[in-house]
Amino acid sequence: MPLDPICKKIVSDSTEYVSDYGGKPYYFCSPECKQKFEVLEKSVIRLKRNLSDKEKISFGKLKRDIIKPGICTLCGACAASCECITIEEGKPKLVGPCKACGVCYYQCPRTITTEEGLIGNIRYAYAAKSAIPELKGQDGGVVTSLLLYALDEGLIDCAVVTGQSKEEPWKPMPMVAKTREEILESGGSIYSHSMTLEALMSAIKQGMNSIAFVGTSCNIDAVTKMQKSSHGLLHLFMRAKVLKLGLFCMDTFSYEGIKAVLESYGILLEDVDAMKIRKGKFEVFLENGETRTFELSEFDEYRSSSCKFCTDLTGENSDISFGGVGSPKGWTTVLARSAMGYEIFKEAVDSGYIEAKELTDNELEKVLNLAKMKKVQMYALHMREKV
Numbered sequence: 001m002p003l004d005p006i007c008k009k010i011v012s013d014s015t016e017y018v019s020d021y022g023g024k025p026y027y028f029c030s031p032e033c034k035q036k037f038e039v040l041e042k043s044v045i046r047l048k049r050n051l052s053d054k055e056k057i058s059f060g061k062l063k064r065d066i067i068k069p070g071i072c073t074l075c076g077a078c079a080a081s082c083e084c085i086t087i088e089e090g091k092p093k094l095v096g097p098c099k100a101c102g103v104c105y106y107q108c109p110r111t112i113t114t115e116e117g118l119i120g121n122i123r124y125a126y127a128a129k130s131a132i133p134e135l136k137g138q139d140g141g142v143v144t145s146l147l148l149y150a151l152d153e154g155l156i157d158c159a160v161v162t163g164q165s166k167e168e169p170w171k172p173m174p175m176v177a178k179t180r181e182e183i184l185e186s187g188g189s190i191y192s193h194s195m196t197l198e199a200l201m202s203a204i205k206q207g208m209n210s211i212a213f214v215g216t217s218c219n220i221d222a223v224t225k226m227q228k229s230s231h232g233l234l235h236l237f238m239r240a241k242v243l244k245l246g247l248f249c250m251d252t253f254s255y256e257g258i259k260a261v262l263e264s265y266g267i268l269l270e271d272v273d274a275m276k277i278r279k280g281k282f283e284v285f286l287e288n289g290e291t292r293t294f295e296l297s298e299f300d301e302y303r304s305s306s307c308k309f310c311t312d313l314t315g316e317n318s319d320i321s322f323g324g325v326g327s328p329k330g331w332t333t334v335l336a337r338s339a340m341g342y343e344i345f346k347e348a349v350d351s352g353y354i355e356a357k358e359l360t361d362n363e364l365e366k367v368l369n370l371a372k373m374k375k376v377q378m379y380a381l382h383m384r385e386k387v
Helices: 031-052 059-067 077-081 103-107 115-119 142-152 180-185 196-205 217-228 255-264 296-302 305-309 339-350 361-386
Strands: 018-021 024-027 085-088 091-094 124-130 158-164 172-177 210-216 241-247 272-278 281-286 291-295 320-323 332-336 354-358
Touching: 018 031, 059 091, 059 103, 077 085, 077 103, 115 361, 124 142, 124 339, 124 361, 142 158, 142 180, 142 210, 142 241, 142 320, 142 332, 142 339, 142 354, 158 180, 158 196, 172 180, 172 196, 196 210, 196 217, 210 217, 217 241, 241 339, 255 296, 281 296, 291 296, 320 339, 332 339, 339 354
Parallel strands: 158 210, 210 241, 241 320
Antiparallel strands: 018 024, 085 091, 124 332, 124 354, 158 172, 272 281, 281 291, 320 332
16 A cells, blocks of 8 residues: 655555656645645756756766765655655665756755855955066965055055975975065965964064964964964964965975975976966976976875865865966956955955956856865765775
8 A cells, every 4th residue: 555755644546646756656645745745846846957957966976975985874865855766775776767957966965065065155256366567476466466465555564474495495484474575475386285373473472463374274274273262372362363365275295295206307496487286287387488297196195194184175264265266367266255354355456456356157166166076075085995
């Protein structure tokens, strides 16, 4: 005897209250149960139609990202929202044709699909570049331009940034920049960890009251925790306001590792003018104008172990985040998050230090897609370890 899917009562298959869904008949004890079921059915159909206009996501992606790594909660959301999925032997299983509508993936509590879940809270998203003609910087030089504006206007006493060691080219050296020259000297990306927290503590101890702090998500998180901590550091951080400027980060590598790989190809670090990670490639720009491109896999053994477990691409705890993903070539993606971050960025634009335009939906989608890769890479890591 069939079971009413709404009230769970056993009913006769000769009941007049029948509804067809997904080619399968469902039987009900009353018109009320039938109506409730059809309302739910229409909602699912409407959701599938809406998702069909977006990325095609099949059950295979749910299996790869969630089920196989062993992080499925067995809540049954996927089975409840799709008639072709059931739970067997403690796992969701596809028992019918998958139309790649994505409804199972979007209902799963372990997937991350919302904009806020992927890149954190933002007020506005921009594509920006420096409006200072002589400025040379990575991806538009926006961070440097913002720091110069804040320093010129007396909004900050100093900036905690990362420069290069004078003795060992491209070795990261955290520094407290108090002048335009020192800020300009710190321009460009260095793909190795920099212990900028020591420089921040030094700046606070020197009596700096307003500090701009530039760092990747892990360092931004450390500052955020110190600001909120009541265990020994609160008395220091009460003395200073810190503007947190986060840098997009997918990976970092040891300085020694980068040096070893490049030297194996006959490239000396003192001959390197700039480095850039873009579209899965490690690009090296030499001072003689030549560009050399390497597969990121060549640096895998030197990749920081902590990066394997980091899920924050965009520095979600920052006041403003900056990165080369999404924006056109030569521009920087800027995510204004806090009220202070938004105001100081807009003032820098209005004062002629930065040129900015709104990030388009397609450009923001590129950021969201890379952020999604970063969020699920921890699960993928567990998958690789099982192989």
